[in-house]
Amino acid sequence: MATSKDKSTKKRSPKSRKRTNAPSRKDTTSSRSVGSRMRSWTQDLKNNVVNKRYGELISFILGLILLAFIIYILVACGSYLVVGARDQSIVTELTPWEALTQTLPEGIDSSVVEIQNITRVHGAYLAHWLMDGFLGFGSWFLLFFGIICALRMMRITKRGSLIKLCVYAILLSLWTALAISALQNILGLPTFFRWGGAYGALWLGKMLPAIGWLGVSLTLLVTIIILIVVIRYEYLQWMRRAIGLGWVKRPSRRRTTEAERDDTTLEPVEDAGDEPNDETEYDALEDEEEDEKLGTSLSEPSVAPSQTEPLRSSRVATSRSSQESRATSSTPAEENLEGGVTVTVAQGDADSQAAAVIPQSDSRRGGYQMPSPDLLADVDQSSQTIDRAEIKEIEQLIIEKLSDLGIGLEPVEVTIGPTVTLYEFKLDPKVKVNRIRSLEDDIAMKVESIGGIRIIAPMPGRGTIGIEVPNRNPRTVGMKALITSQKFITTDQKLPIAIGRTITNDVYLFDLSKMPHLLIAGATGQGKSVGLNALITSLLYNKRPEELKLILIDPKMLEFSIYESIGRHFLTKLEDEEKYIITDTNKALPVLESLCVDMDGRYELLARAKVRNIAEYNKLFRQGHLREEDGFVFLPYLVLIVD
Structure with a gap:
């Protein structure tokens, strides 16, 4: 038999289990709040989706109705051109209310007289009002604009601005009404409706007594040219060529017969630079005419565009002479430190300054003048001196550090660049090259380099290893020196970008057309925006x-x-x-x-x-x-x- 304690336990056990399984009031409240929030978010999302769908549905239906209505009017106008003469006696007597209610005027028997237009009374009345009472054939531009609006409402197309298209449609309809009225007046063709509508005939009737046919013709010509140029800017060059008679074939004055060539005696030229001959001048004129046919000069671009070979060769000769003169007057580029180590200071500014002299007459072609290099700031390179003691100190620190690690080195050459100095060493044959590559951090700590170092092991074609160390006082590389360098001016790259100078102080160019997808990454302050501005500047100084x-x-x-x-x-x-x-x-x-x-x-x-x-x-x-x-x-x- 069970004791009283067992009975009490059995009686309390269901309740205890019930209390244990039941969630707390706090958990119930939190679960309800989360569930209600989820339901509210779901309901808001559904409402937004439904509202968006309703909006698109209503816009599509309205656009479809507008498109059907315009098609109905176009069919009515087309039918009006065929059978409008038969319906004119009835349509002209209709009032807007009678046309709307489809009731014929008094005295006209509907059983005897019937509207011939395929769209019946409504279409016949609208077509008559558009073709004869409004703008005639000019009204069709407004109908085409209505078709575009309908397609935009139906989300079929999104191209073009509705405001611009509306302005263009109105201007073209007005011009067409006047032009077609003038054409009908000149031809004198009797028709049952006015080609330019009532307004086209009205404007022509007021303009003819005032300015005559010549004034009307010039007005129509000038306005259509303005409209074409405003609607499509690309046609501006074509209009210039047409107005300037650039399409007329002109006979060449250089063509001579064989007899004239035989009779001509060639005299020795004493000085080729005194006076240009006629043929050379005419060659230049023909080149300019060819450029005008393309709208503007499309020849090889540079800071001085469309350079001819004589100009290019003379510029190279000037650059060479300037370099020679600067080389004789400046300090030597190579010096020797203690121990026979050659120190090379890269000389790259002579080329830039020599090539900076650009003839202004060669910088203007086709009405556009290339930007002058004077817009860029000059960087004074003379004030940025080279610390020889620093170079010797860093070289000794590198040798000491590697000697402590059991690596023997022999200094060979030091090349000083604008921001980085390259130290070349001859490695002990017993030391593996891979061992040197793993010591960048150790060497950087020894020389106290801020930006880290780079080890080139081995140097291509030299049999040595190179260690690039950033200069403690780096020199600024000016954009003007890059743009005016001979390398940038005479390059044959499609999209040359001058991004800086190499360690030998040569201008570094790369062709953007060969790397069409370029990503520039880096931390804040590392020069990403400076690089982008250098890229844009290079393009502006190279292209038209x-x-x-x-x-x-x-x-x-x-x-x-x-x-x-x-x-x-x-x-x-x-x-x-x-x-x-x-x-x-x-x-x-x-x-x-x-x-x-x-x-x-x-x-x-x-x-x-x-x-x-x-x-x-x-x-x-x-x-x-x-x-x-x-x-x-x-x-x-x-x-x-x-x-």
Whole structure:
């Protein structure tokens, strides 16, 4: 038999289990709050999705209705051109209310007379009002604009600004109404409606007595040219060529017969630089005419664009003579320290200063003047001296450190660069090269280097090892010296970028066209923005506006703001944007999408021209093998920079 203690235990056990399994009031409250929040978030998300779907659905339905209505009007206008003469006697008597209610005027029997228009009373009345009572054929531009609006509402297309398209449609409709009215008046064709509508006939009737046919013709010509140029800026060069008669074939004055050549006696030239002959002048004129045919000069770009071979050779000769004169008057580039170690101080400024003399007459072609190097600041290299004692001290510290580690070295040469000094040593044959590569941190600690060191083991083609140590007082490399260097001016790279100088003080260039996707990474203050500005500056001093277009995205709104002033020349943007520098990250995606669309079009042009890259395409375009009449256009380089 169970005791009383057992009975009490059995009685309390279910309750205790129930109390144990039941959650606390605090846990229940927290679970309910989390669940309610989740339900509220889910409900808000559903509401947003539903509202967005309803908005898109309503916009699509309204656009579809508008598209159907415009198609109905276009069909009515087309039918009006065929059977409008038969319906004119009825339609002209209709009032707007009668047309709306489909009731014919009094005295007209509907069983005898019937509207011939395929769209019946409503369409016939609207077509008559548009074609005869409004702007005639000019009204069709407004209908086309309505189709674009309908497609935008249906989210079928997003290209173009509605405000600009509306302005263009209105201006084209007004011009067409006046032009078509003048054409009908000149031809004298009797028709049942006015081609330019009532307003076109009204304007023509007021202009003819005032300015005559000549004034009307000039007005129409000037306004259509303005409209074309405003609508598409690319047609500006074509208009210049057409107005300037650049398309007229001019006979060459240099063509002579064989007899004249035989009778001509060649006299010795005493001084080729006194007077240029006529043929040389005419060669220059023909070159300028060819450049005008392309709108602007598209020859090899540099700081002084379109350099001819005589100019290039004379500049090289001037540079060499300047270098020789500077070499004789300056200190020697090589000196000897104790122990026979050769110290080489790189001399690279002579080349830059000699090449900086650029003729101003050669810097202006096609109405655009290349920027002058004087816009860049001069860096005084003479004030940045070289500490010989520091070089000797660092060399001894390297030898001591490696000697303590059991590595024997023999100094060979020291090359002093603007920011880094290269120390070359001859290694003991018993020491492995791999052992040297693992000692960068030890050597950096010994010489107290701030930026670390770099070990080159072995030196290519030298049989030595090199240790690059940053200078404690680095010299500043000026951008002006890089831009005006002979290497930058005479380079044949497509998009040359002057990024600095090597350890031998030579200008370092790289071709951006060979590295189309470039990522510049680094910590704050390491010079990323300086590198980007050097990249942009190099392009601006090498390319002309028609050869280069920049797309700058600067969310920080600090780095690229200085380039806003050259937006009309070198920068490009979306049509509906006001600023050239993109600072809003939400607007960056449409820009990238438009670039993808433009690149697809460029690939199609390259495929049609049967070339592989933009350089070959533009070469064929300059030579006249690709014509604008066939849809080919000159393709500038597009450089997208995101900071």
